[in-house]
Amino acid sequence: MSDFPELYKRLSNWGRWGDDDEKGTLNLIDDAAVRRGIDSVRTGQRLTLGIPLDDKGPQLGFVKGRVNPLRTMIAINEPWNDDVVTMALQAGTHWDALAHMSHEGSLYNGFPADTVTAHGASRCGIDKAGAIVSRGILLDVARTKGVERLEGGAVVTAEDLDAAAERAKVTVEAGDVVLIRTGQIQLFHAGQLPKYPFPSAGPGMSVAEWMHAHDVAAVATDNYTFEAVPCEIEAPFIPVHILHLVAMGLTQGQNWDLEALGAACADDGDYTFLLDATPQPFTGGLGSPVNPVVIR
Numbered sequence: 260m261s262d263f264p265e266l267y268k269r270l271s272n273w274g275r276w277g278d279d280d281e282k283g284t285l286n287l288i289d290d291a292a293v294r295r296g297i298d299s300v301r302t303g304q305r306l307t308l309g310i311p312l313d314d315k316g317p318q319l320g321f322v323k324g325r326v327n328p329l330r331t332m333i334a335i336n337e338p339w340n341d342d343v344v345t346m347a348l349q350a351g352t353h354w355d356a357l358a359h360m361s362h363e364g365s366l367y368n369g370f371p372a373d374t375v376t377a378h379g380a381s382r383c384g385i386d387k388a389g390a391i392v393s394r395g396i397l398l399d400v401a402r403t404k405g406v407e408r409l410e411g412g413a414v415v416t417a418e419d420l421d422a423a424a425e426r427a428k429v430t431v432e433a434g435d436v437v438l439i440r441t442g443q444i445q446l447f448h449a450g451q452l453p454k455y456p457f458p459s460a461g462p463g464m465s466v467a468e469w470m471h472a473h474d475v476a477a478v479a480t481d482n483y484t485f486e487a488v489p490c491e492i493e494a495p496f497i498p499v500h501i502l503h504l505v506a507m508g509l510t511q512g513q514n515w516d517l518e519a520l521g522a523a524c525a526d527d528g529d530y531t532f533l534l535d536a537t538p539q540p541f542t543g544g545l546g547s548p549v550n551p552v553v554i555r
Contacts, residue, residue, distance in 0.1 A: 263492060263498060266468070267362070267506045270468065270502055270506045270507050272368075272471075272507050272508050273367070273508075279368075280508070281357065281368070281384075282388065282508070283383075283508020283509060283510065284476050284510065285388055285389070285476055285477060285510055287434040287474050287475075287476040288392070288393045288434045288436075288476045289434055291434070292393045292434030292476070293392055293393055293394075295393075295432065295434075296392070296531075299531040299555070300554050300555065301555060302555055304523065304554070305554055306519055306523065307550050308536075308551040308552075309516065309550035310444075312328040312346070313328055314328065316350055316351050317350075317447055317456070317483055319456070322347075324347065325349060325350060326345070326346060327346065327347075327351075328344050328346035328351065329344065329346065330342050346548070348385075348541060348546040348547055348548060349513070350548070352516065352548065352549055352551070353513060353538075353546050353547060353549060354385065354388070354479075354511070355485075355500070355504060356380060356384050356388070356545045357383035357504050357505075357508055358374075360505050361375070362506075366382060367383050367504060367505050367508040368508065375545070379541075379542065379544060380544070381543065384542065384544050384545065385541055385544040385545065385547040386541060388537075388538050389537075391510070391535070391536045392533075392534065392536075392537065393434055393435060393436050394434070394435050394531055394534070395437075395531065396431060396531055397427070397517065397521065397532075398420050398424060398439050399440045399517075399525070399530070400423050400439060401440055401441055403419070404419075406442070407442050407445065408446075408460075409441045409443070410460060411457070411458035411460060412489055414463035415439060415462045415463060415466060420437075420439070420466060427524070427528075428528075429530050429531055431473045431475065432474075433473070433474035434476045436475070436476055436477045436478070436479070436534050437473075437478045437479075438479050438480075438517055439461075439466075439478065439480045440481055440517040440520075440521050441481055442481070443460050443483075444482065444518065455483055457484075457488055458488055459482045459484045461484060461485055462480065462485065462486050462487065467503060467506075467509075476510075478503070478509065478510075478511050479511065479512030479536075480511075480513060482513060483513060485500065485511055486498075486499035512551075520553055532554060534554075535554075537549070
């Protein structure tokens with residue numbers, strides 16, 4: 260785990276889908292993956308996984324300039340009613356674009372980091388993601404460990420994901436979207452906002468290896484930081500972000516509310532579903548808010 264450069268090189272997907280590829284592991288979502296998702300629908304139950312978009316969101320200034328949604332009315336009974344919103348694209352439930360992170364001067368697939376400018380991302384922006392619709396799998400690490408919420412700072416490992424998959428009786432296949440439940444978002448729901456971002460339970464670097472080995476198309480968690488914070492290593496900063504977004508081209512999401520989904524899966528023992536989590540096509544965006552829809 261201490262040899263980050265070797266791990267970064269070993270997990271690299273650069274060139275795997277061509278030198279001009281800007282989608283990364285989303286290329287793994289093929290017709291078969293979508294059909295698996297459709298075949299996972301048993302009852303027609305619908306759940307949404309997005310947190311409310313309002314000024315009571317999780318942003319407290321930990322990330323400079325990342326503001327909660329500020330909605331303002333611009334027309335009232337004229338006779339129409341209109342409003343506008345100012346918000347950070349990563350303020351609530353969201354996907355990170357591949358261009359969200361760079362490492363040693365490069366984005367995913369070797370595109371120069373300076374292709375991100377004041378105008379946004381000309382390479383690997385969220386607008387390049389397209390439709391994210393596939394079979395979703397919930398790996399409920401917290402319940403697998405017999406707790407409702409992992410302790411802050413707990414590192415989720417590859418072995419934890421194997422145990423959660425075994426408990427759920429699922430086999431992760433290429434093109435699946437994996438959701439990892441830690442229970443961290445319970446702090447957000449309880450109004451304990453200062454404790455929600457830090458310390459945070461989340462995936463460690465071995466999970467990046469696990470995602471690579473299983474050809475996962477995208478992954479999301481129910482916390483603010485995605486990965487465990489404090490991080491496993493001091494440098495580079497947020498190493499799992501770098502492994503996922505830069506080396507692997509693996510789209511990742513944060514602030515996903517997995518509480519209702521976790522309860523539903525625990526109730527009937529079915530941890531697979533059809534997931535539509537298509538991002539908003541912000542041109543050059545470094546991320547996008549999303550309200551993921553699960554159909555079980």
